[in-house]
Amino acid sequence: MAPPYSPVSVTGTIAKLYHNSRSLPEEAATSGSSSAPGTFPDNVSRIDIDLSSIQPLNVFPKDIIVSKGVQFPPSARHLQIRFSDPLRTRLLVRPRIAFQLRKSLNDLAFTEVETPILFKSTPEGAREFLVPTRRPGYAYALPQSPQQYKQMLMASGIRGYYQFARFTDFVQLDLEMGFATGEDVMRTVETIISDLTALLEADFTVVEQGGEVYLAPRQSLKATEQDYPAAGSPYATPPFPRMSYEDAMTRFGIDKPDLRIPFEINRLDGLLPQSFVSMITDLDHPVVEGFRFRPSEAEDDIRPVVAKFVDDLMKNLPPALANNPDGAPVALVVDSSKPLRGLAPLGFEGTTALESSNLSQFQDLEDGDVLVFQARQNKPFQGGSTALGTLRTLFYQTAVSKSLLPRDLTFRFLWVTDFPMFTPHDNDSTDPGQGGSAGFSATHHPFTAPLTDADVELLATDPLKARADHYDLVVNGVELGGGSRRIHVARMQEYVMREILKMSDAGVAQFAHLLEALRAGCPPHAGFALGFDRLVAVLTYTDSVRDVIAFPKSMKGEDLTVKSPGRVEEGQLEVYHLALREKK
Structure with a gap:
């Protein structure tokens, strides 16, 4: 007899199939049932087998202690996934959410385009990861977003673009629409979120186990798990309410208010x-x-x-x-x-x-x-x-x-709009901004268009009072993503960079590829980026994106499972023309 938790091969004959039901299971005929290898047939939650044999395939080590609610160290992430039902089911829900989002965008005639993951360093407003090359003095940068690539796609004639884009260890669902306004983008996002919540309500249920609430596929529901009581649908239906940045800060003191x-x-x-x-x-x-x-x-x-x-x-x-x-x-x-x-x-x-x-x-x-x-x-x-x-x-x-x-398990979606176009620099800030000398930087990025004609005029007179045509999607105090209508005229884009942000000639030159694409006749366009990890975390009732990522990094950016990053040897440094400098 193999120790508990050992993998085994079970051979037998199907005796009964139990169909999914809120009531007691009923015996079902086995004839005509079929399924993919390793899965249950459709609408079947349990199978009874007349056992012929059980053959151990491997032996679970005796020195690994498993108890109820056990917490394994990050180095044993595989065991944590194996013995934590909430963690494992969240990882199962994640691809279903991705599939539904991709299906909705395909149905709306969007084109999935993959953009390069090696870019160049440009001053968009966030710190970058550099990737050294074998050419002395040259390095790639991991992109902060596909922002510039997707705007160039708009100039190329792609009417609707989307991509599940990976940046370091996180994923965002990125989309852009040509000949579109921010209103068009917000309605599109509401459509795909509505499609998603319909899927979640139909195929998943909220369960509580050991005091933890999470979302699990109905087919995987165990007898020991209980549906969490809920009155009506937890999901709001579009159109989602809207609130200006000024109103949100005045009433709630935060630009991503929790309406619960x-x-x-x-x-x-x-x-x-x-x-x-x-x-x-x-x-x-x-x-x-x-x-x-x-x-x-x-x-x-x-x-x-x-x-x-x-x-x-x-x-x-x-x-x-x-x-x-x-x-x-x-x-x-x-x-x-x-x-x-x-x-x-x-x-x-x-x-x-x-x-x-x-x-x-x-x-x-x-x-x-x-x-x-x-x-x-x-x-x-x-x-x-x-x-x-x-x-x-x-x-x-x-x-x-x-x-x-009381704990509120509903999801209160909200659009926050009318953000200030520029934000003064904080003396203690380490944010590099866009590298200009104006004393302020673009609140989101320098490609965001002014909200109205009056805001365009303020660019020349009082830019800190100008509002941007930017919109954030918020749910339960979490910013799921943000987007904006973009500047699509090359002269306006260069004016913002050179005259408003006071970027140097060298700084502006780093965006020459984008300015050239806009100059070629780029249509009005707008887009959005949805934090996919955050979306999955919120919808599966966890506060941490690490609970929906199989092998997450620590707060220090370390992978404690495989012990990365690793030290670079002297020979590797030479290949990339790098050298370590001693601290003074």
Whole structure:
């Protein structure tokens, strides 16, 4: 008898086939059933066999200990995949999602085109991986995206392009449409997402095992796994709602808001007394914002539970929030047993002003409600989030983990639009931008077109106020992808690079191939790039893309399974005309 987990060859005769059903399985006739090798017949979830023999093929080592919920080290990734149902089923779901996306785009008459994975270094706005060559002083660069190639394809007459493009260890679904606007692209993306969610709802189910929720094929559902209760479809249907960048930052403090979070941010500095404002910040004339967190209803007194929750969360804030130079956040718990119901720092004036305002979430305060306040500089929004926006998301996620709010398994898709075209450089930033001397860089990339004619005029007068025709697809606080209408006129593209971003002649020359393609008569075009790994992770209920990649890299970019990267030997360096420089 072979030890448990050993691979075996089983020989026998089929006795029964059990068809997929939500009820008890029924015996089915075996005649006429057929399937591909290694798979069950269609709609069959179980096969009973009259056993003839079991022959061990290999022996599972005794020194490998397997227990329920075992976590193997990254060096044994093959074992983690083998013994983790959530991980293995996510890897099975991934190609089904890819197949459906490819089918939808093919049905829409898109052409799949493969672009080179060895490119050249160009200042688009992100750091690159260089690939040395045997020619002294020459190197390839791994492309940051197929952006320039796909725009050249638009100039070549390809009306609709797509590609599952790989960059280092991640994959994005890239697409571009000629003679199209951003509206056309957003409608197309909504179509393929709608097709995908229809497939997921038909062929997959949400299950819970060992406290972990994940998506699994219905055919693979085991008796030990249970359907996770859900009311109605978890997927939103198109058209997806839209929100401007300014509106998202104002209401949620983040440019990828999670619409499941049941509380929004309000500006409060006009309602709060100066004595309280001066307690929470040293800024002159700051903006003070806040939100109300209300836990789920409970039969018992919720105040002690909420007080401990808030105390623990505020004591363990990330350093960027706890040490915010604009001032740390303040959280007050409403408690009728305390002076001014726990809102004494606001004073009678501030408490009355809040409760009598037209802000509904600050009216009718109840015991256990939490009021959170944060100050920031009074200047236009820039970047992806404010401190309060980050804290709002942390409050929600922690409250769900502590069962103070219910877990919401729905998917709330959203388009965020009207981003600023340019972003000022942060003095502490290591982002190379586009290498210009303007003091700012393109928010996304320098090929994005201005949103309106008024924004075109702002390029010459006040470029930091110009908006871009850019759109991000967001779901549940995750940016799934982004796209834009492109600049399709060579003179405009060169003007943005040379006159707005102040790129050098050498910098502009690196884009000569693209400028020449635009000059040849490129049609108006727009596109989108969908983070495929993120999409699979979100739809299979995991926060980490490493859970949907068979052999992922660590945070340091290391493959701990095969121990890469490896050291380069002296002989290899000579081949590529490289040398190691000692640190001073």
